[in-house]
Amino acid sequence: MDTKRDMKQKNPWHRQLTVVIAFLFVWGIIALVTTAVVQNKPLPKNSKYGIVLDAGSSHTSLYIYEWPAEKQNDTGVVQQLHVCHVKGPGISSYAMDPEGAGRSLQDCMDEAKRIIPERRHEETPVSLGATGGMRLLKLQNPEGSEKVLSSVEKTLSSSPFEFQGARIITGQDEGAYGWITVNYLMGNFKQGSGWLNLWPKPETTETLGALDLGGASTQITFVPEGEIESLESSLYFQLYGNKYNVYTHSFLCYGKDQALKITLAKQLQGHVPDSLVDPCFNPGFIKNMSVHSIYSSPCTAGESYTTNTQGRFLLKGTGNAQQCRENVKQIFNLTHCPSSSCSFNGVYQPQLQGNFGAFSAYYFVMAFLNLTTSERPVTLVEVKEKLREFCSTPWQTLKENFTNVKEKYLGEYCFSGTYILTLLETGYKFSPENWNTIRFIKKIGDSDAGWTLGYMLNLTNMIPSEAPCSPPLPHAGYISLMVIFSLLLMGLLVTGWLCFGKTTCTSQKEVV
């Protein structure tokens, strides 16, 4: 044994070789780690931007979206960077002063100019989509609606951004883009990226239905289980290689402001008294209303009426949720259905399917009533109980308790909550069993739920029909695996050499 050790110690080659290998080993590790770190160092942010203006019936909002320039077609990369709420009413209110519509957008456009880096201005698309309010104005006053559109077009096209049009979007588009937005933000279109690509894709990917409640119109959009019977309510999408048959319907006049007008008109039944007792407003609530404000809308235009001399009446609340529901139910015609199943007014609707995200006024109202934030979903019974309690609260008490809430909103929450409940239950056929499939949402991540993001993704061709080809491994995973395998190989090499080297040395000594 001692002789062997002596021989080894005396062999100068052995020590030199060990030093060289140890040096190479350490150098190899340093090189690999440096490569991995340098390769994965975050690149300087190179963003692109897009602007969409949501010209709703009650207000206009300007949304700025941002995404990394190099990841244009990936899913889930576009994010809302900023929202600017235009002061004043929706553009459809400017029929008598069309120039005012364009002017009203200027402040938000200036804000966008400050937020988006100047070097990106020219290539940033800007577009405006008008919804229910402008659809109604077009029915009532086509010339006025054209003038309003020209006016906003003038403001947008005089900005440094790339103007892509100001138009009234159809109810079908509004529903479809809302559905695309929520599912894009939820990552439901995501392909199995990286390793998951190695496994076959599931036949259908679960998507979230979209429920949007505006002031003038409301939309329901979801992927039903079977065939869609009506062509006009059916949309076909191929997104990221997945196929979707989507049902959508938009009810003009069933946004919450127009629905209130129809409900009031139903109670008035053509005879306008000096005062109207209404269960949908809190006890003690009194409002002086103009008859014209109710009957001037195309949604109530079919109704003939006689009025008192002042053309005004007093709306007096009694705060009875049960009676309010009975009144609201009257605006849903359930008597005829030409298809196998219907929602209301003879409109085809397939059986409800999957989970739903309810946004816009659904969220504003349900959040105020504390019916959204809960670890567990609120049941339909609890919603009804809450409405009973809220509607019966005296108006004076409400005003004292909610000094920071707009009085217009506060006064209407009893009606609005009851309307939402009735629309969902009587209209769309949600029941106690599937009520928990509805989530009232405002945002997904940092982006608002609404139709604008889907609209921009479509306009800028940012959703490919086929999944973009991607390597089986993400870049960081590739580098990490390379490092691990290289270390393993080196380890094996060194171990092998040590064992092999020892034997060789031993045998050499024996020969000697």
Ligand SMILES: O=P(O)(O)OP(=O)(O)OP(=O)(O)OC[C@H]1O[C@@H](n2cnc3c(O)ncnc32)[C@H](O)[C@@H]1O
């Ligand atoms: O989609 P359309 O029908 O064109 O209308 P819109 O886009 O203007 O509709 P919104 O979703 O912005 O708002 C729907 C309604 O909710 C009202 N609203 C907005 N914020 C609210 C809040 O905090 N509480 C109660 N109601 C609110 C608003 O006045 C409208 O009557």
Ligand SMILES: [Ca+2]
């Ligand atoms: Ca809207």
